[in-house]
Amino acid sequence: MLATRGLTWRIGEVAIVDSVYLDLAPGEFLGVIGPNGAGKTSLFNLITGLRRPTEGTVLLDGADITALPPHRRARLGLGRTFQASSVFGSLSVRENVRLAVQAHRGGSMKLWRRAAADREVAAAADAALDRVGLHHRGTALAGTLAHGEKRKLEIALLLAGEPRVMLLDEPMAGVSAEDVPELVSVIKSLTGDSGRAVLMVEHHMDVILELADRIAVMHHGALLACDTPDTVMANATVQEAYLGEAL
Amino acid sequence: MNTVVLLTLTGLGLAALYFLVASGLSLVFGLADVLNFAHGLFLGVGAYATWWASGNLPGAGPDGFGFVLAVVFGVLAGSFVAVLVELVLIRPLYSRTIEQVLVTVGLSLAGVALLQATWGADPRPFPRPDWSRDVTSVLGAQVPNAGLLLIVAAVVVLGALLAFLRWTRYGLIIRAGVENREMVTALGIDVRKAFTLVFAIGGAAAALAGALGGVYFGTVSPGQGGSLLIFAFIVVVIGGMGSVVGSAYAAVAVGLLQQFVNYYGTSGLGDLCVVGLLAVVLLLRPQGLAGKVAHA
Amino acid sequence: MNASSEPVLSVEDLSVRIAGLHILQGVSFEVAPTGVTVLLGRNGVGKTTTLRAIVGLTPRGGEVRGSVRMGARSLLARPTHRLVRDGLGYVPEDRCVFAALTVAENLRLAERRGVTPAYDKVFALFPELERRGRQRAGSLSGGQQQMLAIGRVLLNDNRLLLVDEPTKGLAPKVVTEVAEVLERVAESVPVLLVEQNLAVVRRLATDAVVLSAGQVAWTGDARELLLETALTKSLLGVGSGSGEVHA
Amino acid sequence: MTNSVVDAPPAQVPDELTPGRSRWHGLRPYLPLVALVVAAVLPYSTLNLPGIFEGPLNSPGTLQLLAICLVFGGLAAGYDLLFGRTGMLSFGHALYFAAGVYGTDILVTEAGLPLWQAAVLTVVGGTTLAALLGAVALRTVGIAFAMVTLAFAQVGAILVARDFGGLTGGEEGLPLDVSGLPPALVGVTNTVNLYWLALAYLAIVVLVVHRVSASPTGRVLAGLRDDERRIGVLGLDPYRFKLVAFTLAGGLASAGGVVYVLIVGGASPHITSSELTLSLLVMVVLGGPGTRWGPVLGGVLYMYLDHRLTAFGSSEAVNSLPAFLSRPLSQPLFVLGTVFILAVYFFPGGLASLRSRLTPVLTALRRPR
């Protein structure tokens, strides 16, 4: 479904992302781990088109999308969340999701219709909010949400776009411990239906282990390993590079 | 040949004037993040203070040491006003950029109007040494001494600024502050003092531009600062915010371009070219020629 | 905790809100007058936020409540530069050396009026810095930059050092070096250290504070914590030992 | 850091996109209509407001002043579509206004077209110009965008000042040839029609800005102001939407130019200056960016002060002051500049925030003892 071929991004001499080959099958959940600064977020940026690679290609359903701008990729079904929550702070939570739904359904370039009048958009947005459990916060300004709620809103924004491939950048970062299980189940439900593929960066190993079908390990921009959780966890290099010495 | 020499040297004179205005603007923006529309006021204050001193300050006059004294007084006055503006008006508004725009726009309107209310709208003859009205023959070209004076002053200011930035402690603080203000504080340095200082330096450079501009134009009028300011802004943006060296390069480019196009092209084309240069530079390199680093 | 003497720093009920996020929620702990107190916790629990709140570098719009005292003096109302001059040395997480300045200039910036800078001490610890005096700090390797960041603070006498993840992104050999340096520094100055590398923690820490979701989950003797594998695991998670390579 | 100038429009929540909370919710949609009707019948009042206006409300001088204020209220509201609602800081908005003024003037005076044709051509031309220049300028962001737009506007100013082909009249400006205009728009006795025209313009701009803000596109614009990158990742092209906002604002400004040239009866070059754009920015900030009525209020107040301060400066009250006070006070720009500075410290958030700042006071007053 999604594939990268020799994806490389250099700044000057330094390769931030170094010749990455990845394959993501429909319905697959691929976890990405790696130390801080390994290039995980940068890899996401290359895949979603926020940065242009210096070398290599990104393929979606076999088609080369390397040259497309972010919004074109999104239209093709590529959705993502951001490591630092990136929601529309001055809009209400509901309005945030409606914007995402509207973006997905088209009809955003309508200058004279009342946005609020579109029942279908509203219904779809409410459904997405329901799904992440933010319904009761609908009228709050997104900027005033607690961190964990913002993470949920991010996922609602993602859901609203009904992407086929989802890239989640540390969805658990900053989510308080008691909220983690809930969010995990939301994320789990993403893949449950409809053959969606998920690529998720996460530092919480327990979450990764619970969700991922396979785990990719990044280090210094390069892919160190990409295999089933058990194999990866047993891999000595990965142990050293990421997990750290015995605990 | 001597036309080229003449145009080059007078273009550099113009560039020098732009540089004097732009360097302070650039530093203030680079370090303190303040888009200072009131910078033209400092120039006006410098010019009028020099003019006033030469008639009223004991020891000061249009000639010789008296002239130097008058200019020194003007520069100090510009610097003083700049510091006052920073302490009273800008300091409470750091990080509220749009409000700063409102305040500095308001200040530039009110300040110029105040100068006009005090000394009238008409240009006044500027007291200046006789030699500044003469020309020097350079390779057959009659180059105005006032232009040469500007060039010398700009080179001295550039050198002094670079030396200051490079070798003094405050220079170090400013260069570091342009890069990362917070970390400077975390080293136990009161970075707000550095803000005040760049305002003082910027005000002094602008006031010097005002005083020497007075020599160059032969007159002083309230609106003089405003008309130079727009080119100074262009120079700052082309050069890259916060970079003194960038401002110097950009000033030279703008000055020469204006001068040569005005001679070889039709009138008005020079200004159009400068504006075009700005657009092209920004479209190709949005951060300007030298980016946001205080170079030493 | 060294109950015998007064703590050098005491944090009480520290709360930090940034942009609506309640990042720290009533954190209290003390820093012993000798040795290394280490602040542990997973990524994003608020370790950096704690240190920055102590030195008064909470970002704009952030709201800090509670009390932080060094001896009898309350720190929260005082501007950062005063705190630092009073002997609070801070080495930030991402090093923050001034890239455009040379090494010597970086050091010179840290000098203080009326205080003789202890260059001999710093150069004895990091001979590299003396040799590379004229090199631009931006072109130093990560480890060298870290040395500079620490050296810069050591030029002056400090009553307490706050050090945020000094070994992040460093090669194992350099990690060991940095750890050695900190060990020596800690002989004369108490240190509050944020560190993810458990090997380093093990080597240096005398006391430990563990944060979890913006709250203190555990405080006590560091060895006690590290000996109890189960405790460590439950508090710090598996994936916390990131950021170093032992290859 | 360089971007901070553009992050700056305070994240005002667009009224249109927030659910109503007030008791007046049912009535609120009609309030603008009521205001419009009141403004429309104003010229029938002979109310005298000494000190505020020179003559009674229905006198031509007062109506003329009000008409100019209303046009600038509309201009500021249009500029706010860019600045307050989409977060784009343009320093070149005066260009499109000037295109409207000079376009109409030249087409009527030099080419002899009937007014309606000139107006249509001008608005279409101004909008196209905004679309073309916007398409280039929007390749940059932040300060660079501000400066590129400034550069374009500066080119316009130079062209007008140079008086190419004698079209613009250079620094002397170009009086409008009224011989071909509808008689109802000519002459002092018809000033009221100009007033109504200006009112209609303002109403249309406010309607357009509010409709657009409440539309699906407006939703995207509000999103752009908060986080442009996120808009792209949602599958929308930020560039296209910014260009739409830029073009629309440009078109509204040039329509404002058409009205303005009729009111003033001519074009003069200072409307091409970057100072005018700065004034627009000042109006919006003075009023409260992104708010429903703030920019309109800001624009009206600014123009009112700008025109009336000349009378204030020469008034008896000022002249009787000691010289050190009366001299600066008789300089309109001194007073105007001082007002800005004071406004920043006393009304942070703009005039529109007055309501919310006054609410606690009002409730406290209303509370029964």
Place this chain on the structure above:
Amino acid sequence: ATACGSPQDTASGGGDAAPVKVGLVYSQSGPLASYGKQYIEGFKAGLDFATEGTGKVGDRTIELTEADDAGDPAKAVSVAKDMIGKGTKIIAGSTSSGVALQVAPIAAQNKVLFISGPAATDAVTGANKYTFRSGRQSWQDVVTARSFIGDAADKKVVVFAQDGAFGDANEAAVKAVIGGAGANVSSVRAPASATEFTPFASQIKAAKPDLLFVAWAGTTAGAMWQTLDQQGVLASTTVVTGLDIRASWPTFGAAGTKISFLSHYFDGASDTEAAKAAKAKVPGGTLDLFHPDGFAAAQMVVRAVQEGGDDVEKMVQALEGWEFEGVKGAMKIRAEDHALLQPMYQAKLSGSGTAFTATVQKSLTGDESAPPVAQMKG
């Protein structure tokens, strides 16, 4: 008290003994404030002179309303409309050309008398039936300039002027007046915003003209003259330009004594009764460039009221073709286009530093300096 009225209401003139309202719209602030100051001083002196100190025409008081336009046509139009709305039938003023050009149509539309002030643009002449002028126009400057070269045939003349309408008008006038007399006219133009004049000075020098006509206004004039002087232009050819207000004389610096000035007016250029009266009345006792304009405007106002009462058509008739003795001497309002024919002067500056004096070299009569008759536009 609130009342209802109709939006078309305008106050009307009133009876015989009611005061005559005269509106003066000129620059009290802004860049032309000092021109405006001279104008109003001149006006008051002129009113005093023409009404013999009574301030009355017959038994009707002349009631002046002054308003500041700050040099902005939009403001001028606003106050003009306000005055007209209040029943003012006579408006005078307009320091800047832009203001004059935009107030003139207002006068025509509303059938009130407009007497333009110092604004020099030729376009005011013949603008419409209701518009008159109390000052000189650019063309008269140029005609005066021609008097410096004697036989113009095959002489090379260069015009150095600002971009824009002021420069265009001067260039066109020189082409017509001096070019028409056989001279070869070319021009060098510079942006009004220019601060560095060397390229233009070089171009002028390369052209080797017999006569250089300079039309430059604004704060950069000092720098411009200095550059022309330094590049040897002033030494190599006859340079003619208009003499600006007294305060500007020192800004010519050393160049001042090398220039041949055409002058509209300066203190001492004439010794008429009116000039003596004006001198006695004007604060400071020294006349300057635009005092005669204000003075003439007042004379015209008084004449209009005397002959026309409240009837604007009659006022127009009374002014058309009227000849009177102004500060400058014999003045005549040409009936066809309302040009004000008046003496013009050739002058020299002498002195140095800040003390300069001007002396008349030659004066031209109103007929000698007359502009061609313009087509009356409306």
